[in-house]
Amino acid sequence: MTTRTSRTDRQQRIEELIQRLSETDEALQAFGRGELDAVVDPSSAAPILLSRAQKALSESEAQYRDLISRCPALVCEASPDGRALFVNNAVRTLLGREPEDVIGKSLWEFLTPAEHLGQARKLTTLVRRRDVNGFELPLESANDGLRWIVWTTANRYTDDGALLQIIAFGIDITERRRAEENAHALLEAQVARARAEAANKAKTDFLAVMSHELRTPLNSIAGYSELLEMGLRGPLTREQREDLGKIRRSQRHLLGLINDLMNFAKLETGHVQLDFANISVNEVLAVLDALTEPQVAAKQITYEHGRCDPSLTVWADREKTHQILINLVSNAVKFTRPSGRIIVDCEVAERDVAFHVADTGEGIPENKLASIFEPFVQVKTGFTREHEGVGLGLAISRDLARMMHGDLTVTSAIGVGSKFTLRLPRQESDK
Amino acid sequence: MSRLVLRLYVAGDGPNSAAARANLKRLLAHCEPSTYSIEIVDCLREPIRTLQDGVLVTPTLIRLEPKPGRTIVGTLSDSKQVVEALGIDGPATMELR
Numbered sequence: 001m002t003t004r005t006s007r008t009d010r011q012q013r014i015e016e017l018i019q020r021l022s023e024t025d026e027a028l029q030a031f032g033r034g035e036l037d038a039v040v041d042p043s044s045a046a047p048i049l050l051s052r053a054q055k056a057l058s059e060s061e062a063q064y065r066d067l068i069s070r071c072p073a074l075v076c077e078a079s080p081d082g083r084a085l086f087v088n089n090a091v092r093t094l095l096g097r098e099p100e101d102v103i104g105k106s107l108w109e110f111l112t113p114a115e116h117l118g119q120a121r122k123l124t125t126l127v128r129r130r131d132v133n134g135f136e137l138p139l140e141s142a143n144d145g146l147r148w149i150v151w152t153t154a155n156r157y158t159d160d161g162a163l164l165q166i167i168a169f170g171i172d173i174t175e176r177r178r179a180e181e182n183a184h185a186l187l188e189a190q191v192a193r194a195r196a197e198a199a200n201k202a203k204t205d206f207l208a209v210m211s212h213e214l215r216t217p218l219n220s221i222a223g224y225s226e227l228l229e230m231g232l233r234g235p236l237t238r239e240q241r242e243d244l245g246k247i248r249r250s251q252r253h254l255l256g257l258i259n260d261l262m263n264f265a266k267l268e269t270g271h272v273q274l275d276f277a278n279i280s281v282n283e284v285l286a287v288l289d290a291l292t293e294p295q296v297a298a299k300q301i302t303y304e305h306g307r308c309d310p311s312l313t314v315w316a317d318r319e320k321t322h323q324i325l326i327n328l329v330s331n332a333v334k335f336t337r338p339s340g341r342i343i344v345d346c347e348v349a350e351r352d353v354a355f356h357v358a359d360t361g362e363g364i365p366e367n368k369l370a371s372i373f374e375p376f377v378q379v380k381t382g383f384t385r386e387h388e389g390v391g392l393g394l395a396i397s398r399d400l401a402r403m404m405h406g407d408l409t410v411t412s413a414i415g416v417g418s419k420f421t422l423r424l425p426r427q428e429s430d431k
Numbered sequence: 432m433s434r435l436v437l438r439l440y441v442a443g444d445g446p447n448s449a450a451a452r453a454n455l456k457r458l459l460a461h462c463e464p465s466t467y468s469i470e471i472v473d474c475l476r477e478p479i480r481t482l483q484d485g486v487l488v489t490p491t492l493i494r495l496e497p498k499p500g501r502t503i504v505g506t507l508s509d510s511k512q513v514v515e516a517l518g519i520d521g522p523a524t525m526e527l528r
Contacts (some may be wrong), residue, residue, distance in 0.1 A: 026504045026505075030488070034447075034506070035450075035504075036503035036504070037443075037448045037489050038445065038488070040474055045479045049442065049445070283522060
């Protein structure tokens, strides 16, 4: 019995030994074929990865790491409370920050500007409940201001659905947003300009119609006053004749103002016809003298003028040139006190001729120099207007000068006087 | 025929371990699922258990049932050997045809 047992034991031990040997042999053969991944060290119970397998593992790991680091989108791994565990290279390119600056901090709340912090907290809360898709939240870049980023997550969960890790992907949409904003602003500007143009046209059309309507009754006032003056309705007393004179003067004055308005409206609507010709500068000045002498004499102002080379001409519309210069001299007379002086002369340059109209009036403040050419502007506005007129003369004059390829400018000193300069080209413009 | 009980020892996602898993899955594809069970043990996670089970290298497949136990080391790419060791035939026949 004992013998049998011991024989059986021995046989069993031999079988086990053979079994172990064959297993060892099989392990050696598998190792030879390169089919093993790991050996567990019996002394420390630590698995030792075999070099080839290890190499393959680390190669595939390196490949994934490279893939993630090249990804232009932000790739972040965060703990359930939102603290970053890993961020890829995009944190450098997109936000100008080093990964170690961000690791351990709440990604969204750490880099979110104060005014968007509410949104950042909302995102952190949302992400804990379920994945988000396309949540827009800006982050503060270290060197490039605010970067708008659209976030999508693909979180890791445990088998029973608890959040294990937040995996967030962020794509920079700053440029897209900027382009959208620009497009929007451009559209708004276009709409605003179209509105302004429409409003301006409405105003101009109104002026054109109104000034025409105002002129009609004025013409009948003139006609009937003339009838009375001529005595066709019976003899007049001296007082009646004087009153009629006042009516006629006021009528003429009002007509002048309305004509200004009409001219301005015509200029604005582009209904002005210019008749260009070579016109003599001396002739222009002579006509000006004749027209302004009565005004000057009435106010006891000294009027001086220079003469130019008789052959000098400008390429312009004769009538409009007269209109501009008469307007300048009338203004000078209007703003110069009795015993003041007005000097008109001309100056020749290579391409153009300058007509200067200088006065010894009160002058124009520096800050008003630009606005006097705007329609309806007089230097002093208030309840008491010392100087009559609607403030259109200079606006019309400069528009006309520019239409003739010239310009109208002014220099002035308070208490000394003003000097207006009209420049007109000597030759027909190539343009 | 008694139920087939297998245990495969692997080292994480190592290439040979992955190959062994894939080969085993392929060989068992045509077996009725109720006739066998497989447990996978990762020696990187459970090195002590691996050692206690007498397994020193991975991948290693052990047939626990039916007795006597059998051990196959490697990627299980030699279908014929594995089929003989496991005592299954279905897919092996197709495989060897």
